[in-house]
Amino acid sequence: MSRGGRRLAALLLLVLAAGPLLVPERLAEEDREAVRSAPTREHPLGTDALGRDNLYRYLRGMRMSLSGACAAAVVATGIGLLAGFLLSRLGRGGMAFWGPALDTFQSMPWYLLVFLIRAWTPLDTGPEQLTVILFTMLAALGWAPAARTVAAACRQLRQEPWAAFARASGMGGAQMFRRHYWPHLVPLARVHFLMLTPAILLAESSLGLLGLGVPDSAPSLGSALTDLLQPGARWWEAAPLILLLTAVLSLQTISRRSTDESKRT
Amino acid sequence: MRIFFILLAAGWLGGAGLWASEVRFSLRSDPRTMDPLAVSDQASEAVRYLTTARLVRVHAKTRAVEPELAASWKLSAGNRVLTFRLRPGVKFSDGTPFAGRDVVHTLRALLDAKRNLPAGEELRTLPIVTVESPKADEVVVKFAEALAAPALYFSEIPMVPASGAAAGLGPFRVAQYERGRQIRFEKNPHYWKGAGYPAASAVVVEILPSAEIERGAWTAGRLDFLETVDPAFFDQIAGTGAARDSGPTAEAEVLWFNLNENAPIPAHKKAWFQNREFRRAISRLIRREDLARIVYRGRGTGGSGPFLPGSPWAARRPAAAAAKVEEVVAGLARIGFRRDGGGVMRDGAGNAVEISIATNASNRARMQILSLLQADLGRAGIKVTPAGLDMPSLLERMGGSKSYEAIVLGLTGVSDDPNQQMTVWLSSSANHPWRPGQAKPATAWEAEIDDLLRRQVKTVDVGKRKGLLERFQRIVDEESPLLYLVHPHALSAVSPKLKNAAPGNHRPRVFWNIDQLEGGR
């Protein structure tokens, strides 16, 4: 992938993140007299079933989903790093337990948890808080694969001759981590972050499509995508899908480059 | 090679329904039971409708009680004795004859309080003393007191054989059942209406679990009709000649507040909800015509009360219209509510008026209603938080923990018949939304509603009965425990090829005359 491609991808992501700044705030309100309108000068992508401006909803949804996915990916990668490092110190016996534990974690019915979280949280929880909870849950789901690779990398690093030398010279665990493991783990973490972000973005969209995503009153890409599933969907309502494709492809472009680099290092 | 292709085409045709008169429709889920007396879900009810028959039935259009297995019936002894005269020569689908003993067997099973069969729920509310069959073609039901129109109560009771065999009296019988896929019904060779009935050679019911999938099957031409369609799809097919709007139904979307004394919600909120002026103020803020216009795309009617405006039982009063915001705010001021400088409505103690309204999230229309309510109530500085839950969680909050503030749900399975409204309005009922299953009525007005509804069952004189129901509706209006938001229209899709279809606005909407329907493939 060329450097130009990567720059273009980064620029696109920036535009997507800043999108809502480009449309006036007054479009946030529902206009009961302009329900399901076709594109006009005032509403370039028409309005939805409740008379809310589609362009505003889609751009706001994009930003919400993108920032949520990034934040969740940071959290997941962080947990993965920590858990992976700790797992690598457990040895064979520990892995005998943690291997199945990670499998269990990955095969639980998380969609049930989405219901349960809504059922457990107080009914007056606002849509913004619910969004945060949803992305936190997605972050909690994403750490397991990162933990696996980090644990494997740490075990490999420990077997390197220089690591044995450092240990023999009396270097403590914390110092070892800071001086030797950390510089090796950072590129790995970056790759994981860049791979997790589109994955979480897609997961949120899938949940939205199944009707389990962020509540409709807090626009997200997932809830915007459901417009496409409604009978009589119009072509301009495919815009959220194009936004999603743009975001995920941009992230993949950058992550590929980063994966190649990390392989070289 | 050509022969192969012809064979392939023949196979395909066979799969798509080679039988010209076959009728195909769909259900959302598998029937939970094939026992006609144990039915409690919509899918099982549809199967029961196809495979069983009743003594009498209510005509889907005229709403008149018509003979079915009973050729005639009469009331005697001052409306205390009901005698059914059975149609001669009727046979079950297995060829065994149908007689009075089968009716007695069915009714006794349903009246048995210990067995508590769902099909007998309404029947058990009647003061029935005995059920007997003095002659093979006669059944006599005796009541402890005079009843207005007791035959109506027998219109949904399927007759089952006393022998316990799995045979029915309906136009069809189950030929093949593939769980999760489809149920195939074949003609009942002994159907009581005789030659020419049922018109269709077979009925195929596909199990299609969502509206999207149903629409896919419809577009692919696999179905002859859709019992219900949402307004968006209705608009989409409006040009094809398949869209049928049978007008408003008695079914309604309703809003209620939590009136349970022991509800785990803040005391000040309980005090608001218990105050009828507060409930009425909320009701007057809701722009019902917008709900009908926007959520139902004009295919709904603003809710006014338990009966539709055209109903013979409806009180003579206009539909509830939204009042001016200033008027409502002034009304709220009289009971101590004030708007602060920022426009936020506060109660006498200074608490901001914030209400969470819950519904089942999977219902898009209800979620849209919540969005509109948010804006409507927001005009008076009242903050609404919409809460979309899954159904079991919602039911748990409604009937178990009572941990909710307000709920929007639909009343289904109710018709214009006042007796069908009793499961909602009687204070002792488990379905009494705002305060279910009361040992004795918590308020004087609930006690009065109980009394009025119980009396109307026994009132033979139509004028007097109307009077009782008029008073009932006035209380409903004054106390506003249940805010009727919108009556959705009965929308269905019927293929122009389906013969004899005449959709109505009671359930079943399209297949009420299933024995006359004929597919045109």
Next chain:
Amino acid sequence: MPGSAVRRGVAAAAGAALRVTGALGLTAMALGLLLYYAPGREYATETMSVFGLAGSGAGDPGPRDPGAGDPGAGDPGAAEFVGQYVRNLLRGEFGYSSTFQSPVRTLVAERAAATAGQLLSAAGLLAVAVGVLVLSGLWRGWLRGWIGAAAMVLQSIPSALFAIPIVLASGPPFVAIALAALPRTLRVLDAVLARQQGAAHLAWMRAMGCGWWAMTWHGQIRAAGRELAEGAASMVPLLLGSLLAVEIVVGYPGLGTLAWRGVYGRDLPLLGAVTLLFSAATSLSSAVAQREER
């Protein structure tokens, strides 16, 4: 040495079995806890039939029968509940599904067959597509770049969306599952083949004048058999994920819709059984895919 190979094989099988058993045990316990704290488990009853679910798509939660795998009756403590749940599972009692009014075991067996059919068909379709790509020689040069790009676009679409054209065309769900799994398959294959490119045995084969077919089949595909198997195993969680989404959207009566109905109707015995099955598949696949980890 054959002896040591057998020993290694037995050890690997034992390790995998241990891992699957461990995962199943933990899943059962975690599930028990989740089910215990799930609100509405006793209200999955349609106590209020008048509050219709018509048009809700929610399915209708039905009257509950006391299922063996569902000790929801009474009010036991969490530990007691989980203990009872796990004991029932060990006895092979999966309980009774209130949604379908049928024993869970029968239902799962029925649906597992249907789902396995779809998964196998999807795998077959993938194998044919990939086989055509590789064996026809298209998997080279500029076309390979384009295929890679197309795969990247496919990977950016939520799998539930693949199912929509399938619904509209009333097509079989395995096509959507295969589409959802195609990008990852191509990636795994690409990585494996790229690693093979520089291998010494290929240079030797080339020097010996082996033809393209022999190079591809014997030199690359057969030599990478184990890696490919591991790659395939690593795709199981992805396949299960897209299976769920696709089945739900298409409404195919398989395990995915069964789990979905289990969630919507709070049919906990049903949901539990399907989750255990998914857990077994996931842990088995990771045992195969991550042998190098241990």
